[in-house]
Amino acid sequence: MVQMVNMEKSVGSLQEQALKRKERLKALRSKQLHGQEQDDDEPENKRAALEENTEDKHKELKLRNYTPEDEELKDRQIPKAKPASVEDKVKDQLEAANPEPIIEEVDLANLAPRKPDWDLKRDVAKKLEKLERRTQRAIAELIRDRLRGSEEELAAVVGAAREDEGDSD
Numbered sequence: 001m002v003q004m005v006n007m008e009k010s011v012g013s014l015q016e017q018a019l020k021r022k023e024r025l026k027a028l029r030s031k032q033l034h035g036q037e038q039d040d041d042e043p044e045n046k047r048a049a050l051e052e053n054t055e056d057k058h059k060e061l062k063l064r065n066y067t068p069e070d071e072e073l074k075d076r077q078i079p080k081a082k083p084a085s086v087e088d089k090v091k092d093q094l095e096a097a098n099p100e101p102i103i104e105e106v107d108l109a110n111l112a113p114r115k116p117d118w119d120l121k122r123d124v125a126k127k128l129e130k131l132e133r134r135t136q137r138a139i140a141e142l143i144r145d146r147l148r149g150s151e152e153e154l155a156a157v158v159g160a161a162r163e164d165e166g167d168s169d
Contacts, residue, residue, distance in 0.1 A: 063077040 061073075061076050063073065066077075068074055068077060
């Protein structure tokens with residue numbers, strides 16, 4: 001029974017609060033509809049400050065697109081702006097849009113998977129370089145030997161030819 005009494009009191013107080021909110025909302029709406037007229041309870045210095053602000057706003061009036069006929073307003077007219085050159089900006093943006101290629105040529109050896117014996121070949125490469133140099137020296141020496149042998153044979157052939165010429169005289 002005590003709970004029902006408490007419940008009725010809380011419901012009653014909630015209804016009162018709701019009614020108060022409704023009244024405040026009505027007051028705000030009426031205030032907005034009437035053009036936000038100032039209340040009489042507002043101090044005089046606030047009203048004076050608002051009036052000064054509105055006067056300052058009129059002094060800052062700048063006419064960009066309107067050509068006034070009144071002499072006082074002609075002073076507030078701003079000269080027509082000349083369009084800025086955007087060619088440089090456009091060129092910069094176009095250059096930025098065309099990125100330079102990062103890799104000009106694609107190395108197929110890097111793209112292809114490595115063979116299973118690539119590490120063995122890498123380790124033996126130094127030894128193979130030494131052997132390759134020795135092989136090249138040996139080949140050069142053999143060629144020199146053949147040339148020397150052919151020179152001796154050539155000299156013998158030339159000598160024999162001279163003897164034949166000497167006999168025919």
